[in-house]
Amino acid sequence: MAVKGAIVVDIEKCKGCSVCIANCPTNTIALSNEVNGKGFNFAIMANPDNCTGCTNCATVCPDAVITVYRVKI
Amino acid sequence: MDIKDIIKPENKVYGKTPLLTDAVMHYCPGCTHGVVHKIIAEVIEEMGIQDKTIGISPVGCAVLAYNYIDIDWEQSAHGRAPALATATKRLNPEKYVFTYQGDGDLASIGCGEVMHACNRGENIVIIFINNAIYGMTGGQMAPTTLLGQVTATTPYGRRADLNGYPMKITEIVAQLEGTCYVTRQSAQNPAAVRKAKKAIRKAFENSMMNKGTSFVEIVSTCNSGWKLTPVKANKWMEENMFPFYQLGDIKDR
Numbered sequence: 001m002a003v004k005g006a007i008v009v010d011i012e013k014c015k016g017c018s019v020c021i022a023n024c025p026t027n028t029i030a031l032s033n034e035v036n037g038k039g040f041n042f043a044i045m046a047n048p049d050n051c052t053g054c055t056n057c058a059t060v061c062p063d064a065v066i067t068v069y070r071v072k073i
Numbered sequence: 074m075d076i077k078d079i080i081k082p083e084n085k086v087y088g089k090t091p092l093l094t095d096a097v098m099h100y101c102p103g104c105t106h107g108v109v110h111k112i113i114a115e116v117i118e119e120m121g122i123q124d125k126t127i128g129i130s131p132v133g134c135a136v137l138a139y140n141y142i143d144i145d146w147e148q149s150a151h152g153r154a155p156a157l158a159t160a161t162k163r164l165n166p167e168k169y170v171f172t173y174q175g176d177g178d179l180a181s182i183g184c185g186e187v188m189h190a191c192n193r194g195e196n197i198v199i200i201f202i203n204n205a206i207y208g209m210t211g212g213q214m215a216p217t218t219l220l221g222q223v224t225a226t227t228p229y230g231r232r233a234d235l236n237g238y239p240m241k242i243t244e245i246v247a248q249l250e251g252t253c254y255v256t257r258q259s260a261q262n263p264a265a266v267r268k269a270k271k272a273i274r275k276a277f278e279n280s281m282m283n284k285g286t287s288f289v290e291i292v293s294t295c296n297s298g299w300k301l302t303p304v305k306a307n308k309w310m311e312e313n314m315f316p317f318y319q320l321g322d323i324k325d326r
Contacts (some may be wrong), residue, residue, distance in 0.1 A: 005086075018302070062128065
């Protein structure tokens with residue numbers, strides 16, 4: 001069964017540490033070119049089609065800024 | 074399928090636990106403290122013990138832990154968290170009491186307190202964050218600093234003849250009769266985080282069974298102190314810390 005996922009990042013709380021990027025198995029996440037109010041490049045879904053909603057990124061996120069959604073299709 | 078169709082409350086599979094407050098953590102980007110705070114909050118939420126848990130925050134980076142996890146907290150003098158936890162647990166045996174200490178707090182100035190609390194077998198949980206450095210004060214050598222590791226006070230690397238050897242507190246504590254569960258975990262990838270969470274949950278459960286002290290060490294990073302990016306710091310930890318500080322349960326009874 002195929003699954004499709006999506007993440008929502010709390011942009012203002014993200015510190016751009018990139019630990020989620022290193023732990024994303026599907027190469028979905030990247031850092032944005034823009035910066036947030038604190039001057040950090042925050043995490044974004046650069047390849048939204050790849051996301052499977054595996055929750056790896058949110059599990060390792062030190063600031064708990066990632067919310068993961070998943071649907072079966 | 075459009076992303077808007079996926080992002081709906083009924084499809085949510087993982088998010089911030091309500092036990093973590095909305096305060097932005099003061100920790101550096103990528104700090105392991107954040108992950109461990111999250112694990113503890115999730116364990117407390119899953120066990121449903123929010124109103125029965127008392128945390129003891131240390132001196133060090135985690136001194137402000139009380140801002141982030143929505144439970145009752147006490148803030149101890151430097152290294153004295155196990156002493157405060159002893160009193161708190163003895164006066165409130167129905168509460169879950171845990172200390173949260175770094176290696177500067179627990180292994181250095183608080184070495185005596187932790188040894189005797191563990192030796193008395195107090196029914197508390199001790200969470201020991203070991204990043205082999207004094208993070209808050211600017212990356213000086215700690216008792217747990219590895220041989221050859223460069224810090225602010227050992228610019229040419231730690232030398233055994235000058236600075237002594239790194240201390241394996243967890244192994245020392247495991248030899249004491251009072252401890253029931255002693256383990257060393259890490260939190261650099263999803264598998265490690267899940268294992269660490271299981272260990273912390275077990276430690277919390279032990280504290281209600283009158284078995285003795287549970288001691289959970291989390292091998293951590295200090296990317297600011299180590300002068301590495303968060304991702305490189307995780308890698309450095311895997312390559313250099315894990316061979317010396319070997320992961321796994323050391324004692325479980």
